[in-house]
Amino acid sequence: MSAKHNGFDNVMGNPMFHTGFNKDQFEHYGLSSKKLGYGFDAFILLEERYDLRIQIEATLSQLLNGDIKMEWDSGRLNPVAYNKISEKSYKLHKDECHGIKELLILLTHLYNDENESLIIDEPELNLHPQYQSFLINEIKKVLHNPRFRKKNIVLITH
Numbered sequence: 001m002s003a004k005h006n007g008f009d010n011v012m013g014n015p016m017f018h019t020g021f022n023k024d025q026f027e028h029y030g031l032s033s034k035k036l037g038y039g040f041d042a043f044i045l046l047e048e049r050y051d052l053r054i055q056i057e058a059t060l061s062q063l064l065n066g067d068i069k070m071e072w073d074s075g076r077l078n079p080v081a082y083n084k085i086s087e088k089s090y091k092l093h094k095d096e097c098h099g100i101k102e103l104l105i106l107l108t109h110l111y112n113d114e115n116e117s118l119i120i121d122e123p124e125l126n127l128h129p130q131y132q133s134f135l136i137n138e139i140k141k142v143l144h145n146p147r148f149r150k151k152n153i154v155l156i157t158h
Contacts, residue, residue: 042108043077046070055111060104063134079104099127106135110142110153117152124157 046053053070060068067082082089102125109118124132139155142148 042105043070045108045112047077049112052108052111056104056108059107059138060100063103063131064100099131102126103131103135107138110138113147113151116150117154119154119156121156122158123155 046056047070057068057070064081066084069080069082071078071080078091080089080091106120106123109115123135127135139153142151143153
């Protein structure tokens with residue numbers, strides 16, 4: 001499984017992403033991800049693997065100092081954030097920076113223990129230096145975690 005950033009732009013910038021991921025299209029997303037090597041099948045994983053979903057929600061909630069939940073809305077899976085300071089909720093895929101959206105996908109594949117290898121092409125793209133540091137620390141945690149003992153992670157960067 002690889003998570004290519006140029007594929008994220010095809011999803012994150014696509015109007016389809018702004019309306020959420022339609023469950024009826026999950027098979028298409030999965031096949032496209034495997035065929036093209038893109039990581040946007042993360043939303044399928046987040047729906048199918050509740051343990052992974054809770055880990056991603058908790059990690060992003062801590063990072064953003066809010067509550068992040070994956071919610072169903074009219075048959076579409078949408079990441080929703082609740083800002084504790086403003087006491088308002090908003091759709092993460094519409095109102096958050098591109099880097100957070102990429103972190104959601106990268107972390108899903110990083111924490112997925114079903115794959116032995118993960119190749120991330122240019123993980124620094126579109127990530128604030130703070131999020132770059134966070135991602136590297138999370139990669140180190142995974143590599144030192146006995147649960148992921150056999151996982152290979154390759155970062156391709158400039």
